[in-house]
Amino acid sequence: MEPMNNRRRRTSLALLATPVISAFSLLPTPAARAESTGVARVDLPRFSAEPVGHRLPAGWTHQTLPSVERANRFDLLADDGRTVLRVLSDRSASSLALAKRIDPAVTPLLRWRWRVSNALAGSDLQRKVGDDYAARVYVLFDLPPERLGVGDRMKMAAARLLHGAELPAAALCYVWGTAQAAGESGWNAYTDRLRMIVVDSGKAHAGQWRDVVRDVAADFRAAFGDPLPLISGIALGADTDNTGERVEARFGDLWFEARRQTGGAA
Incomplete structure (x- = not known):
């Protein structure tokens, strides 16, 4: 039988290999809509x-992990007059996943708000035992296999045998x-198909709402190069199964938008 600690330490890969990803090929690419701006x-x-409670917006699916004994708890609660997502992670890991095709060439900026009760003392992206985070936002890409080298294809084939055929390549x-x-970034301790980017760190801003905007197109190119593929889905969560800690994370709404033009037409 495989040791429990080895099964736990596959969390980052397993969080990506969620069954909801299999629906991506059935979804049309959505047309970005124009706002009043x-x-x-x-x-x-x-x-x-949505109203407060355990009912989540349509499309979001709680994905548990067979290799992790304890799952996170997800619910909606009121925070300063708004309904937000709450994630309770107590020596546990799981994710809330959404299958959605988005063209990052059209809407490259991802915006969201998050808040955590505390930082995780043992969190460290350079160490496998530290592969836990107070909050995570995954952006999954529909990267064609032909974009990978022979070595990477072999690694992905092995990983998909272990974690499922829908494991994304980037x-x-x-x-x-x-x-x-x-501001620091690096490859995940288990795979170089997952680029970790530290947006907030430590306890200085714990307990405070933090507004975040990321240029996912630029971040993808910095990690994987060109050409830029479609986004195939998003996943949210926190994980504490490796470090055995506890955290409460909250998320506001998320959306993608275009870059604003700063100059006139050429």
């Missing part, structure tokens, strides 16, 4: 539009970390 925008199903993971400062 004239900026193209794609909203993800909004937490703020993903970004924005985290609230501890050991690394905000």
Whole structure:
């Protein structure tokens, strides 16, 4: 029988290999809609539009992990007059996943708000035992296999045998970390198909809402190069199964939007 600690430490890969990803090939590429500002925008199903309780917006699916004994708890609660997502992670891991095709060439900016109760003392993206984070936002990409080298194809084939055929070949993971400062990035301790980017770090801003905007197109190119593929889905969560800690994370609504033009037409 495989040791429990080895099964736990596959969390980052397993969080990506969720059954909801298999629906991506059935989804059409959504047309970005124009807001009153004239900026193209794609909203993800909004937490703020739902009543408080355990019912989540349509499209979001709680994905548990067979290799992790304890799952996170997800619910909606009121925070300063708005309904937000709450994630309770107590020596546990799981994710809330959404299958949605988005063209990052049209709407490259991802915006969201998050808040955590505390930083995780043992969180460290350079160590397998530290592969836990107070909050995570995954962006999954529909990267064609032919974009991979022979070595990477072999690694992906082995990983998909272990974690499922829907394991994406490229993903970004924005985290609230501890050991690394905000702005640092690196490959996940288990795979170089997952780029970890520290957005917030430590306890200085714990308990505060933080507004985040990331250029996912630029982040993808910095990690994987060109050409830029479609986004195939998003996943949210926190995980504490490796470090055995506890955290409460909250998320506001998420959406993609176009870059604003700063100059006149040439």
